[in-house]
Amino acid sequence: MSTPITAHSVAEPSSRSKLIASFLVVTYAVITILPLLWIFLTGFKTPPDSIAYPPKVLFEPSVEGYVNLFTTRSRQTPEFLATLPPPQTWYERLVRSRNMVIGGPSKVVPRFVNSMVIGFGSTFLAVCFGTIAAYAFSRFRVPLADDLLFFILSTRMMPPIAVAIPIYLMFRHLGLTDTKLGMILLYTAVNVSLAVWLLKGFMDEIPREYEEAAMVDGYTRLQAFFKVVLPQATTGIAATAIFCLIFAWNEYAFAVLLTSGDAQTMPPFIPFIIGEGGQDWPAVAAATTIFFIPILCFTILLRRHLLRGITFGAVRK
């Protein structure tokens, strides 16, 4: 690979406008990142520090929030605590110093697993169905294609929660309430319309000649689809997957309505952490930080695909 030689273009923005643009971008980034940063920091504060006024920017970091997040504790009298054997682990010691004992692990891990299973499961299904449907709409003469596409889009014309009651009744009737399967199906149904529309645009961009070339070379349409179309569509599939996952990962209203135990995801779970006693903001912030990590990793992983214009220049227009 040789370094590309770039000529000075007349359309190149001036250094002043570049300066203004970078200033605006940086300002915007700071404004959006600041709350996230605050949550991240709060996760490492002690409960008193977290509600101190004026807010503390500099503080002594503590993992109390994380310990509280992963455990259930009960407050005990000093007399009772004195009768117990000395704490075995660093987290027991930390809890003991707050006059409490650990009752057991909290539900955060199973809730987090639920979020992963439901989020990624529904994303996978939505992208699969979306890809197949988009390919069909893009390549075949589907009867009433325009009406069907409009119908698919129309499912997004009101907030999904508007149909909460019928869905609640349906789920109860089918025994899908508070099941992972039910949530996966629900999120898939909501996301498929988005996936079809996004992916149809990407499919339309892929020249038919690619598959046709593969088909005259002896491949069946299905083989051509897997060997030629799918690799070309990676960019679109990655983008669609990110959008679908963000929706399924963050969805709150249906999760509150339809899950309470076995299938509860993180969004309805996090408010429960606040606790009965004092408000445990560090634990909430810790949960939010952990909740944020998978989607961040997923996006960073796929970013390479998003930016890689693999079809660029291969077909002469």
Added chain:
Amino acid sequence: MAEIKLESVAKTFGTFTAVKGVNVTVDHGSFFVILGPSGCGKTTTLRMMAGLELPTSGRILLDGEDVTVLPASARDIAFVFQLFALYPHMNVRQNIAFPLRCQNYRRDEVRRSVEETARLLRIDHLLDRRVGGLSGGDRQRVALGRAIVRRPKAFLMDEPLGALDSEFRKLMCGELRELHDRIDATTVYITHDQLEAMAMADVIAIMNQGRVEQIGTPQEIYDRPASMFVADFIGAPPMSFLAVRASLQRGARSIEVDGVPLEMPQLFEDRAEGSLALGVRPENVSFADSAGLRGRVIGAEYLGTTQIVTVTTANGQIKARLPSGNAVRIGETVGLALRPDKLSLFDAVSGRALSSALYGGLHG
């Protein structure tokens, strides 16, 4: 090698008929060019041969076998697309190997065939490059490589040189024809460039509005155009036409144009009074003071060794190709001599050429 035969093949898209009953036979080993203006149905015809489009009616035979409804993958035909359609996620080697991979060739066999093909096309030094960075000509060669690597029965090429600049096209024309001869292929080649067609073809089919107007060798098509459309489409500048009203008898050897009798090839059919068009190619027109047909010079276009002079007569404009040494003044009145044995006579309404000695009683 294969013989491809289309029997009254037609294709309708919705209410629009793109191909209207085409009969064509492409012989073993011939280089068959389909030539026609944009939108005349060339691509559609070729796609039906390849199995990428199903004909609405008619039959397609490949080596005598009816393949009308056979899918593309079962026809053993290679197709080179206008836009090359190289897979951008693969490098040159993978692109060329692609057709072999689906037929479960052994690894070393694939390697050998790909390298042999690349050598044939002189792209062996590019095998490990990505296709995105290749020049138009190299991309073209890769596309050809992908077509020839599995030695199919026939090659179908849809304007494969359309995206190249004119200098390079000439070079590739020569290479393509040479390749065709070397690997003893049957090729159907689409173009809308008549020079390309003339230079490469064994046989040319001229299409217009979904119909085949004429099939013949390049020389036949140039010298004996079967219709006014063909006469007008082929040649630069094209054939000139003089509008004439006349009634003619079988065996007639002259026609009166504006009161001047002009000699022409013997006519093989009777014509009742009606509108006719007398067609003459520019190189068969010369200036002669003694000639009865007179016209006024209205323009001259200098082309190096020759010049194209436009003369207007009472019956229409005539273009003459003259040596550029002849001095021509705009506005002067000249006499026009037309080479008698090279004149074509057309029915001005249907555009059909009348049967005459020039056409050897070809039709009628």
